[in-house]
Amino acid sequence: MxxxxxxxxxxxxxxxxxxxxxxxxxxxxxxxxxxxxxxxxxxxxxxxxxxxxxxxxxxxxxxxxxxxxxxxxxxxxxxxxxxxxxxxxxxxxxxxxxxxxxxxxxxxxxxxxxxxxxxxxxxxxxDAYESPGQPAPWLTELSLLPRVCITGVPTGTRPEDRRRAQLFHRVAEGVENLGLQLLVLTGDDHPWSVVLQGSVVVVHGGDEGIVYAAARYGVSQLVLPAGEEERRAGKRLEQAGIGRCLTDDELAGASSMLRLRFHIAELVNGGRVLPAAARLGRTVAGxxxxxxxxxxxxxxxxxxxx
CATH class of the missing domain: 3.40.50.2000 (Glycogen Phosphorylase B;)
Incomplete structure (x- = not known):
């Protein structure tokens, strides 16, 4: 055939x-x-x-x-x-x-x-194919701090790209202010089986590849959507109880950093999100x-x- x-x-x-x-x-x-x-x-x-x-x-x-x-x-x-x-x-x-x-x-x-x-x-x-090779040592080292992985930061020059990139940078700042380990990835070819097994939260723009990878490894998700389709995808994660979806409007105003830090801490420290994400990972594995x-x-x- x-x-x-x-x-x-x-x-x-x-x-x-x-x-x-x-x-x-x-x-x-x-x-x-x-x-x-x-x-x-x-x-x-x-x-x-x-x-x-x-x-x-x-x-x-x-x-x-x-x-x-x-x-x-x-x-x-x-x-x-x-x-x-x-x-x-x-x-x-x-x-x-x-x-x-x-x-x-x-x-x-x-x-x-x-x-x-x-x-x-x-x-x-x-599942998705991962290129063979030895991952960087710092990806496989154990950390005493919870790791938050950020990926999909916009690199374009359009005004909307710059606004969303600033939002990702604010998330990174919030992660560091909480004393968590921050991992920012660039490009589109990553050993998710290594990266996400050492992470508790992944921050992304709603790309289906990251949604699936995080689901596969039982990691909670924070979505900063690029458009309406990505916003719907993020809201679906919220309905499933395994993540949060935050738009520019929801993070506007003087108190936005405080709200952002609250959402990150909520995803990292548990509540219902981490157990729900872990259950989803077991479902996907089957x-x-x-x-x-x-x-x-x-x-x-x-x-x-x-």
């Missing part, structure tokens, strides 16, 4: 697709992986073959039996729709996917966090890994006569 994977610009989605691609390749299927140029070195390091041409052009020439794609990427969705073969899409966390729908949805979202479940979706654990999807995918192809 020939399987073409097609990922969009979002690195977390690409790294989830990599895990399933590796399992199908290990099962003896021929796999190719289309992704943006900046992700190709991760694909190669994972032992997969990257596609250098555009996904639509390559699909017409290679003629796959199955397409697994990122349903938030217009190019991937268009290519899957015109391929004429069964398609599989990973159901997004908060963003509405593009049309048309795939033959099968895969849902990596823990049920507690899914706002609108897809009844026939295949559940899978929200979900099916990507390898358990392989028999269902093979059965799907047999039903289609491939």
């Amino acid at each position: 020939r399987v073409l994977f097609s990922a969009g610009l979002g690195m977390p989605a690409a790294l989830r697709l990599v895990l399933l691609a590796r399992e199908l390749q290990a099962a003896g299927h021929e796999v190719r992986f289309s992704c943006p140029a900046r992700a190709r070195h991760r694909v190669v390091r994972a032992g997969l073959v990257p596609v250098l041409a555009g996904p639509q052009q390559f699909s017409r020439a290679w003629r796959p039996d199955l397409v697994v794609h990122d349903p938030l990427c217009p190019d991937s969705t268009a290519m899957a729709a015109e391929s004429g073969v069964p398609t599989i899409g990973y159901l997004p966390y908060a963003h509405p996917p593009l049309s048309p729908p795939p033959t099968v949805w895969i849902d990596p979202c823990p049920p507690l966090l899914r706002e609108r479940p897809e009844p026939d979706a295949w559940q899978v654990r929200c 979900m099916p890994p990507p390898a358990e999807l392989v028999p269902g995918i093979e059965a799907l192809l047999r039903r289609q006569g491939k």
